Amino acid sequence: MKRILILCCLFFWASSLHAEVFCVDDAVDGPANAADCDADCGDGLQNCSLRDAIFAANGNGDGEIDGIIFNIPGPGPHTLFFASGLPTLNTPVHIDGYTQPGSSRNTLETGGNAVLMVELDGSTAGPSTNGVSLTPGSSGSTIEGLVIHGFTTTNVRLDADDTRFLGNFIGTDVQGELPGASLGLPDGIFIKGANNVIGGPKPGDRNVISGNAFVGIAVVGENAWGNIIQGNHIGADVTGTQNVGNGYVGISLLFGSHDNLIGGIEPGAGNVIAFNEGSGVSVSDLGGGNAVLGNSIFSNFENESFADLGLGIDLNGDGITPNDLGDLDEGPNRLQNFPELSEAFVLENGQVLFQVSLNSEPNQEYRLEFFANEACDASGYGEGKIFLGSIDFVNTDAGGSAAGAMSFATTLTAQGGFFLTATATSLDGGDTSEFSPCVQVLQAAEQCGNDADDDGDGSVDCSDPDCAPQPSCQEGQQPPGEGGDEPGSTEDCQSLPCPSPTVGPQWVNGGACSLGGGILGEENPSPAPWISFGIFLVAAGLLGVRALGRRLGV
Structure with a gap:
């Protein structure tokens, strides 16, 4: 009964979607025989190999999408070895490895x-071989459910347009x-065509490359151009957490490739780009409009001796590209300037507050994205492991500047110590910058006496335990006293029931005096208040997301 159900399902797949269908039931390679x-x-x-099926599809050549399905007998997985490179596909075809019994798509x-x-x-297969290779004549194809490796030139080559590549390893x-x-030295996927889709926001679309x-x-x-790379693990294993890095760059856009989208603004669209032996994403030559959005990029080229050659995002492939006033320089992605971050604090409730500024082209609109990292990249710039969120329609003034404060609710530790980074993407051109310099997030402290809950723990001033008197603070102990050691003296360290910044220094963290509290025993200002970029914060909702989606064609 199970075999009958499988065959019925395969017949339905074949008859409902495709002009001609060819069933691979032989794992052994040999001379092609389409018949x-x-x-x-x-x-x-058991007489149709994958080579036979590709020859049969090419021979059909009616311009409609043919199907190649699998029903190789015996328990899987089934490994197909080849005596030479596979034939190049020159007609549209849907190759579906998930039709092989026992296969299933990712659901996580x-x-x-x-x-x-x-x-x-x-x-x-021998030297100078490609795995699955599609010519312009095969535009409109779909390849899914295959494991491909071991070919010497490239494992997948796409000279075609409008191809979908889903759920493969x-x-x-x-x-x-x-x-x-x-x-x-094979590439994983080599793309010379347009409007191809590699992965997608749905769990079942995810490729591991x-x-x-x-x-x-x-x-x-x-x-x-117009290629979309979404939801994949590139350099990471199937879990997205372990090192299976590619031997060089994770994603390389070069020789003028332009207006491509890596990641995206909808849930699930971001890629995990990690553990690669070069940069996470490299944009070279004069290609522009390559948007890198919403991804998790980390642990690429961890070599402190050459730190600036393994950036999370590298424009021009030459390490850190400094900002220039007014963003007048030209190059890949127009060498888009990155934002600058400062004064970053985390509250007891996980809220992160920080200052951000951008200098770029005057009177333009930008999308800023913000990321958290356990550690700063060795270069001091990036990367961007945890995507915190974004803000759209950041408007620069006539001088090319915008500045303000941001706040994000997170589940990150309230103890601080992690690092923030950011990128900028022009809404007009779709050009994404390199990552900003890192700024360390410090733990906010209660500023006793200012009638505000500075550290976000729900307690204000006298009611906050941070402002309670410290019995160990005695006259003459640290710093040197100006009198006796009598308890309750206020000449050196304040021990009144409710200290005030205007009265004198407060004893904090068991050993250092600082005016009005501070961070880890140091003197620090209170976290910056929320201020506005003009219409920067007003447009942070769905309007901005839709506008960027229209610009990027998603």
């Missing part, structure tokens, strides 16, 4: 539980946990 392939997965002949928002049963291993083993076989010997995803040339 061996048809849609009958139940004929028991975080992590991954996909089960892939069809593995294409190119380690026996590229460069890893079938579990998505370790690097797969690798010969030469890790363990490749060279670049994870290369987007190359002036014809490579």
